Amino acid sequence: MDINAGDRPLGAEVRGLDLSRGIDDGTFAALKALFDRNGMIYLRGQSLAPEQLVAFTARFGKPDRHVRQEFALPGHPEIHLISNVKENERSIGSAYAGDDWHTDLCFMQHPARYTFLHAIEVPMKDGRVLGDTHFASTAHAYDALDAETRGWLDRQRGVFQYHRAQERKRAQRAKDHARPPLTAAQKAATPDLSHDAVITHPETGRRCIYVNRTYTFSFEGLSEEDSAPLLRRLHEHVTREEAVYVHRWQAGDLVMWDNYSTQHMAVGDYALPLRRLMHRTAICGTEAFGAKLLPQS
Ligand SMILES: [Fe+2]
Secondary structure: OEEEOOOOOOOEEEEOOOHHHOOOHHHHHHHHHHHHHHOEEEEOOOOOOHHHHHHHHHOOOOEOOOOOHHHEEOOEEEEEEEEOOEEOOEEOOEOOOOOOOEOOOOOOOOOOOEEEEEEEEOOEEOOEEOOOEEEEEHHHHHHOOOHHHHHHHHOOEEEEOHHHHHHHHHHHOOOOOOOOOOOHHHHHOOOOEEEEOEEEOOOOOOEEEOOOOOOEEEEOOOOHHHHHHHHHHHHHHHOOHHHEEEEOOOOOOEEEEEOOOEEEEEOOOOOOOOOOEEEEEEEOOOOOOOOEEOOOO
Protein backbone atom coordinates (compact mmCIF):
# COMPACT_ATOMS: atom_id res chain seq x y z
CA MET A 1 0.00 0.00 0.00
CA ASP A 2 1.40 3.29 -1.18
CA ILE A 3 0.09 6.70 -0.09
CA ASN A 4 -0.04 9.97 -2.02
CA ALA A 5 -1.01 12.54 0.61
CA GLY A 6 -1.67 15.51 -1.70
CA ASP A 7 -1.29 19.14 -0.61
CA ARG A 8 -4.54 19.68 1.31
CA PRO A 9 -5.43 18.92 4.95
CA LEU A 10 -7.36 15.85 3.72
CA GLY A 11 -7.70 13.74 0.58
CA ALA A 12 -4.95 11.09 0.43
CA GLU A 13 -4.86 8.54 -2.38
CA VAL A 14 -4.12 4.94 -1.42
CA ARG A 15 -2.50 2.92 -4.21
CA GLY A 16 -1.65 -0.72 -4.62
CA LEU A 17 -4.74 -2.32 -3.05
CA ASP A 18 -7.42 -4.34 -4.82
CA LEU A 19 -10.26 -4.47 -2.33
CA SER A 20 -12.18 -7.05 -4.38
CA ARG A 21 -9.47 -9.59 -3.43
CA GLY A 22 -9.79 -8.72 0.25
CA ILE A 23 -7.10 -7.26 2.53
CA ASP A 24 -5.51 -8.84 5.58
CA ASP A 25 -5.92 -7.51 9.12
CA GLY A 26 -2.53 -5.73 9.16
CA THR A 27 -3.27 -3.87 5.94
CA PHE A 28 -6.73 -3.03 7.18
CA ALA A 29 -5.32 -1.61 10.42
CA ALA A 30 -2.88 0.58 8.46
CA LEU A 31 -5.68 1.77 6.16
CA LYS A 32 -7.95 2.55 9.12
CA ALA A 33 -5.19 4.49 10.91
CA LEU A 34 -4.56 6.58 7.79
CA PHE A 35 -8.29 7.14 7.40
CA ASP A 36 -8.72 8.34 11.00
CA ARG A 37 -5.75 10.67 10.65
CA ASN A 38 -6.69 12.09 7.25
CA GLY A 39 -10.51 12.12 7.35
CA MET A 40 -10.95 11.46 3.63
CA ILE A 41 -9.07 8.92 1.51
CA TYR A 42 -9.69 7.29 -1.85
CA LEU A 43 -8.70 4.32 -3.99
CA ARG A 44 -8.95 4.31 -7.79
CA GLY A 45 -9.74 1.42 -10.12
CA GLN A 46 -11.82 -0.70 -7.74
CA SER A 47 -14.55 -3.04 -8.92
CA LEU A 48 -16.67 -4.08 -5.98
CA ALA A 49 -19.80 -6.17 -6.28
CA PRO A 50 -22.58 -4.96 -3.93
CA GLU A 51 -21.88 -7.72 -1.39
CA GLN A 52 -18.12 -6.93 -1.49
CA LEU A 53 -18.80 -3.26 -0.83
CA VAL A 54 -21.06 -4.13 2.11
CA ALA A 55 -18.52 -6.62 3.48
CA PHE A 56 -15.66 -4.09 3.27
CA THR A 57 -17.85 -1.42 4.89
CA ALA A 58 -18.80 -3.80 7.70
CA ARG A 59 -15.14 -4.06 8.79
CA PHE A 60 -15.50 -0.47 10.09
CA GLY A 61 -18.67 -1.01 12.13
CA LYS A 62 -22.37 -1.59 11.69
CA PRO A 63 -23.63 -0.69 8.18
CA ASP A 64 -26.47 1.84 8.21
CA ARG A 65 -29.80 1.38 6.43
CA HIS A 66 -30.76 4.80 5.07
CA VAL A 67 -34.12 6.21 6.15
CA ARG A 68 -35.08 6.55 2.46
CA GLN A 69 -35.28 2.82 1.67
CA GLU A 70 -37.04 3.58 -1.62
CA PHE A 71 -33.57 4.46 -2.95
CA ALA A 72 -31.85 1.26 -1.78
CA LEU A 73 -30.27 -1.06 -4.35
CA PRO A 74 -32.87 -3.84 -4.68
CA GLY A 75 -31.82 -6.77 -2.50
CA HIS A 76 -29.18 -4.67 -0.67
CA PRO A 77 -30.81 -2.48 1.98
CA GLU A 78 -27.37 -1.18 3.10
CA ILE A 79 -26.60 0.26 -0.35
CA HIS A 80 -28.18 3.63 -1.02
CA LEU A 81 -28.20 4.73 -4.66
CA ILE A 82 -26.98 8.23 -5.42
CA SER A 83 -28.09 8.81 -9.00
CA ASN A 84 -29.81 11.11 -11.46
CA VAL A 85 -30.91 8.10 -13.55
CA LYS A 86 -34.64 7.62 -14.04
CA GLU A 87 -36.55 4.46 -14.79
CA ASN A 88 -40.23 4.78 -15.76
CA GLU A 89 -40.05 8.54 -15.03
CA ARG A 90 -38.94 7.88 -11.46
CA SER A 91 -35.50 8.59 -10.00
CA ILE A 92 -33.82 5.33 -9.02
CA GLY A 93 -31.75 7.06 -6.31
CA SER A 94 -31.18 10.31 -4.45
CA ALA A 95 -30.65 12.74 -7.32
CA TYR A 96 -28.24 15.63 -6.80
CA ALA A 97 -27.81 14.50 -3.21
CA GLY A 98 -25.72 16.68 -0.95
CA ASP A 99 -25.26 19.63 -3.28
CA ASP A 100 -24.49 21.99 -0.41
CA TRP A 101 -21.97 21.58 2.43
CA HIS A 102 -22.99 19.01 5.03
CA THR A 103 -22.06 15.91 6.98
CA ASP A 104 -24.08 12.77 6.40
CA LEU A 105 -26.94 11.97 8.76
CA CYS A 106 -25.85 14.73 11.17
CA PHE A 107 -29.55 15.25 11.90
CA MET A 108 -29.84 11.82 13.56
CA GLN A 109 -29.44 11.23 17.28
CA HIS A 110 -26.48 9.00 16.44
CA PRO A 111 -25.04 10.57 13.26
CA ALA A 112 -23.30 8.46 10.63
CA ARG A 113 -19.66 7.77 11.24
CA TYR A 114 -18.12 6.85 7.88
CA THR A 115 -19.49 7.07 4.36
CA PHE A 116 -18.23 5.07 1.37
CA LEU A 117 -19.04 6.03 -2.20
CA HIS A 118 -18.23 3.67 -5.06
CA ALA A 119 -18.47 5.24 -8.52
CA ILE A 120 -20.24 3.01 -11.04
CA GLU A 121 -20.99 5.61 -13.76
CA VAL A 122 -19.67 9.18 -13.95
CA PRO A 123 -20.95 11.93 -16.30
CA MET A 124 -18.45 13.08 -18.95
CA LYS A 125 -18.65 16.06 -21.27
CA ASP A 126 -15.97 17.14 -23.75
CA GLY A 127 -13.47 14.79 -22.10
CA ARG A 128 -13.99 16.20 -18.64
CA VAL A 129 -15.75 14.46 -15.77
CA LEU A 130 -18.56 16.45 -14.18
CA GLY A 131 -20.02 16.11 -10.69
CA ASP A 132 -16.91 16.76 -8.56
CA THR A 133 -17.20 16.40 -4.79
CA HIS A 134 -15.54 18.94 -2.49
CA PHE A 135 -14.22 17.98 0.96
CA ALA A 136 -13.10 20.06 3.94
CA SER A 137 -11.53 19.03 7.26
CA THR A 138 -13.53 20.34 10.21
CA ALA A 139 -10.65 19.40 12.54
CA HIS A 140 -8.24 21.57 10.55
CA ALA A 141 -10.88 24.34 10.47
CA TYR A 142 -11.31 24.25 14.26
CA ASP A 143 -7.54 24.42 14.83
CA ALA A 144 -7.33 27.42 12.50
CA LEU A 145 -9.92 29.47 14.44
CA ASP A 146 -8.68 32.16 16.82
CA ALA A 147 -8.78 31.27 20.52
CA GLU A 148 -11.70 33.57 21.30
CA THR A 149 -13.93 32.07 18.59
CA ARG A 150 -12.93 28.55 19.66
CA GLY A 151 -13.89 29.35 23.25
CA TRP A 152 -17.26 30.75 22.19
CA LEU A 153 -18.02 27.91 19.78
CA ASP A 154 -17.12 25.29 22.40
CA ARG A 155 -20.12 26.49 24.45
CA GLN A 156 -22.65 26.49 21.57
CA ARG A 157 -25.10 23.89 20.32
CA GLY A 158 -26.43 23.67 16.78
CA VAL A 159 -30.09 23.12 15.80
CA PHE A 160 -30.43 20.44 13.08
CA GLN A 161 -33.66 20.11 11.09
CA TYR A 162 -33.89 17.38 8.46
CA HIS A 163 -37.49 18.07 7.27
CA ARG A 164 -36.82 21.71 6.62
CA ALA A 165 -33.68 20.89 4.66
CA GLN A 166 -35.64 18.30 2.67
CA GLU A 167 -38.48 20.71 1.96
CA ARG A 168 -36.03 23.35 0.77
CA LYS A 169 -34.42 20.78 -1.50
CA ARG A 170 -37.79 19.61 -2.83
CA ALA A 171 -38.66 23.18 -3.75
CA GLN A 172 -35.29 23.76 -5.48
CA ARG A 173 -35.45 20.54 -7.49
CA ALA A 174 -39.22 20.33 -7.97
CA LYS A 175 -39.10 20.64 -11.76
CA ASP A 176 -36.58 18.00 -12.82
CA HIS A 177 -36.30 15.59 -9.90
CA ALA A 178 -39.39 15.72 -7.73
CA ARG A 179 -38.72 13.96 -4.44
CA PRO A 180 -41.65 12.47 -2.59
CA PRO A 181 -42.36 14.20 0.71
CA LEU A 182 -41.18 12.30 3.78
CA THR A 183 -43.65 9.73 5.04
CA ALA A 184 -44.99 10.04 8.60
CA ALA A 185 -42.66 7.20 9.66
CA GLN A 186 -39.60 8.87 8.04
CA LYS A 187 -40.54 12.14 9.71
CA ALA A 188 -40.93 10.46 13.09
CA ALA A 189 -37.45 8.91 12.67
CA THR A 190 -35.83 12.31 12.03
CA PRO A 191 -37.05 14.76 14.68
CA ASP A 192 -35.58 18.26 15.07
CA LEU A 193 -32.68 18.13 17.52
CA SER A 194 -29.58 19.88 18.72
CA HIS A 195 -25.98 18.68 18.89
CA ASP A 196 -22.82 20.17 20.32
CA ALA A 197 -21.43 22.69 17.82
CA VAL A 198 -17.94 21.23 18.31
CA ILE A 199 -17.32 17.52 18.83
CA THR A 200 -14.31 15.53 19.97
CA HIS A 201 -13.09 12.87 17.58
CA PRO A 202 -13.07 9.54 19.47
CA GLU A 203 -9.85 8.26 17.83
CA THR A 204 -7.69 11.33 17.38
CA GLY A 205 -9.00 13.47 20.25
CA ARG A 206 -9.11 16.44 17.88
CA ARG A 207 -11.91 18.98 18.16
CA CYS A 208 -14.08 19.28 15.03
CA ILE A 209 -16.66 21.89 13.98
CA TYR A 210 -19.98 20.09 13.63
CA VAL A 211 -22.46 22.74 12.39
CA ASN A 212 -22.98 22.84 8.63
CA ARG A 213 -24.76 24.87 5.98
CA THR A 214 -27.39 22.33 4.89
CA TYR A 215 -28.82 21.10 8.16
CA THR A 216 -27.94 23.62 10.90
CA PHE A 217 -30.57 26.36 11.01
CA SER A 218 -29.46 28.20 14.16
CA PHE A 219 -27.54 28.01 17.41
CA GLU A 220 -29.69 26.85 20.30
CA GLY A 221 -30.91 29.82 22.32
CA LEU A 222 -30.24 32.28 19.47
CA SER A 223 -32.77 33.33 16.83
CA GLU A 224 -32.22 32.28 13.23
CA GLU A 225 -31.68 35.92 12.37
CA ASP A 226 -28.94 36.30 14.98
CA SER A 227 -27.42 32.92 14.13
CA ALA A 228 -27.26 33.48 10.37
CA PRO A 229 -24.19 35.77 10.18
CA LEU A 230 -22.30 33.65 12.75
CA LEU A 231 -23.05 30.44 10.87
CA ARG A 232 -22.17 32.05 7.56
CA ARG A 233 -18.76 33.16 8.83
CA LEU A 234 -18.04 29.68 10.16
CA HIS A 235 -19.10 27.98 6.94
CA GLU A 236 -16.91 30.34 4.92
CA HIS A 237 -14.01 29.52 7.22
CA VAL A 238 -14.50 25.72 6.99
CA THR A 239 -14.81 25.77 3.20
CA ARG A 240 -12.19 28.38 2.25
CA GLU A 241 -10.60 27.42 -0.99
CA GLU A 242 -7.08 26.61 0.23
CA ALA A 243 -8.47 24.09 2.75
CA VAL A 244 -10.72 22.21 0.31
CA TYR A 245 -9.81 19.04 -1.56
CA VAL A 246 -11.78 18.65 -4.82
CA HIS A 247 -12.30 15.06 -5.92
CA ARG A 248 -12.58 14.56 -9.66
CA TRP A 249 -14.26 11.20 -10.08
CA GLN A 250 -13.36 8.22 -12.21
CA ALA A 251 -15.55 5.14 -12.58
CA GLY A 252 -14.15 2.58 -10.15
CA ASP A 253 -13.26 5.07 -7.42
CA LEU A 254 -13.96 4.17 -3.83
CA VAL A 255 -14.01 7.34 -1.76
CA MET A 256 -14.37 7.14 2.00
CA TRP A 257 -14.83 9.92 4.51
CA ASP A 258 -15.24 10.35 8.25
CA ASN A 259 -18.33 12.41 9.01
CA TYR A 260 -16.99 13.31 12.45
CA SER A 261 -14.06 15.29 11.04
CA THR A 262 -15.07 16.42 7.54
CA GLN A 263 -17.78 18.13 5.50
CA HIS A 264 -18.51 17.67 1.82
CA MET A 265 -20.52 19.06 -1.06
CA ALA A 266 -21.43 17.48 -4.41
CA VAL A 267 -21.41 19.71 -7.50
CA GLY A 268 -24.58 19.18 -9.56
CA ASP A 269 -23.23 20.49 -12.89
CA TYR A 270 -24.54 17.64 -15.08
CA ALA A 271 -27.95 16.47 -16.27
CA LEU A 272 -29.48 13.61 -18.23
CA PRO A 273 -28.65 12.17 -20.68
CA LEU A 274 -25.32 12.32 -18.77
CA ARG A 275 -25.70 9.61 -16.15
CA ARG A 276 -24.21 9.44 -12.67
CA LEU A 277 -24.55 6.35 -10.50
CA MET A 278 -22.87 5.77 -7.15
CA HIS A 279 -23.27 3.03 -4.58
CA ARG A 280 -23.18 4.46 -1.09
CA THR A 281 -22.78 2.71 2.22
CA ALA A 282 -22.39 4.23 5.67
CA ILE A 283 -21.43 3.13 9.16
CA CYS A 284 -23.73 3.92 12.06
CA GLY A 285 -22.16 6.26 14.56
CA THR A 286 -21.83 5.35 18.21
CA GLU A 287 -21.56 8.90 19.56
CA ALA A 288 -24.58 11.13 20.35
CA PHE A 289 -22.69 14.47 20.66
CA GLY A 290 -25.07 15.62 23.36
CA ALA A 291 -28.11 15.06 21.11
CA LYS A 292 -31.26 16.59 22.58
CA LEU A 293 -34.72 16.47 21.00
CA LEU A 294 -36.37 19.85 20.42
CA PRO A 295 -40.04 20.88 20.21
CA GLN A 296 -41.00 19.69 16.70
CA SER A 297 -41.53 22.25 13.93
FE1 LIG B 1 -23.38 13.57 1.73
